[in-house]
Amino acid sequence: MNQLMVVRRLSVCVAVWLLAFNGPVWAQDHTDYEAADIEYGISVYRAQCATCHGESGDAIAGVDFRSGQLRRGATDRELRQVIRSGIPGSGMLAFDLDTAEMTGIIAYLRNMNYEVDAVVLGDVARGRGIFEGKGDCLQCHRVERRGPRVAPDLTAIGTMRTPSGLRRSLLDPTGTMQPINRPVELVTADGTQVTGRRLNEDTYTVQLIDSQERLRSFDKEDLREFTVLTESPMPSYEDSLSSQELADVLAYLVSLKG
Numbered sequence: 001m002n003q004l005m006v007v008r009r010l011s012v013c014v015a016v017w018l019l020a021f022n023g024p025v026w027a028q029d030h031t032d033y034e035a036a037d038i039e040y041g042i043s044v045y046r047a048q049c050a051t052c053h054g055e056s057g058d059a060i061a062g063v064d065f066r067s068g069q070l071r072r073g074a075t076d077r078e079l080r081q082v083i084r085s086g087i088p089g090s091g092m093l094a095f096d097l098d099t100a101e102m103t104g105i106i107a108y109l110r111n112m113n114y115e116v117d118a119v120v121l122g123d124v125a126r127g128r129g130i131f132e133g134k135g136d137c138l139q140c141h142r143v144e145r146r147g148p149r150v151a152p153d154l155t156a157i158g159t160m161r162t163p164s165g166l167r168r169s170l171l172d173p174t175g176t177m178q179p180i181n182r183p184v185e186l187v188t189a190d191g192t193q194v195t196g197r198r199l200n201e202d203t204y205t206v207q208l209i210d211s212q213e214r215l216r217s218f219d220k221e222d223l224r225e226f227t228v229l230t231e232s233p234m235p236s237y238e239d240s241l242s243s244q245e246l247a248d249v250l251a252y253l254v255s256l257k258g
Contacts, residue, residue, distance in 0.1 A: 033107040039165035040178040041108025044101045057112050066112045076106050100179040119163045120247045127252030130245050149213050150197060152181055156258030166253050170246065173232035183233060184208060187225040
């Protein structure tokens with residue numbers, strides 16, 4: 001056996017040992033992931049994973065997501081397979097997540113060990129006044145039973161998004177828009193144009209709430225056109241709110257727990 005072959009086999013053995021026992025350091029840098037995907041992944045993690053793994057990702061012995069050490073999942077592809085198939089005999093169940101949920105949960109798991117931006121929270125009462133008044137947020141968003149359904153419901157947004165994520169959404173709505181929240185435009189077989197907020201989509205159908213707040217479902221094969229827009233209809237509040245007003249609105253949004 002020549003020296004090159006020995007080196008190659010030794011390298012493979014070391015790589016397998018690291019994967020099976022110590023777990024690899026993250027294969028991708030955290031900057032490879034979109035902020036919107038990371039923020040969406042927080043809500044997916046809390047809904048699907050936190051019950052067993054805990055909010056900090058270290059509730060199960062031998063598993064610590066924040067450390068970046070996993071026995072499986074050196075690459076996003078491998079991690080995706082673990083999530084989809086589970087781990088037989090380990091208590092790790094299989095999860096049937098859609099594309100946006102899978103993208104989000106992986107982005108978040110890869111970034112749990114990075115500190116989020118520090119934000120300043122102001123006064124909740126003042127923030128509510130700005131939200132309902134100067135910000136005119138109830139024109140599109142719904143909180144509890146007030147407001148329309150043409151934009152995402154914010155009733156429990158404080159449990160789904162981090163303060164830093166909410167701040168980025170107020171300053172850069174398009175850059176932080178989550179995939180499922182992107183507005184859509186479509187043209188039906190008879191030429192009718194429909195715009196709305198996407199609620200669900202699979203290979204064959206799409207469901208949305210149109211601009212008149214009607215819940216509608218379409219078979220994609222019957223559509224002339226179907227376009228997912230990349231620009232958020234929400235305005236940026238970077239220039240319209242002062243730093244104090246922004247802090248107050250953030251305090252109000254964080255207080256919304258459902």
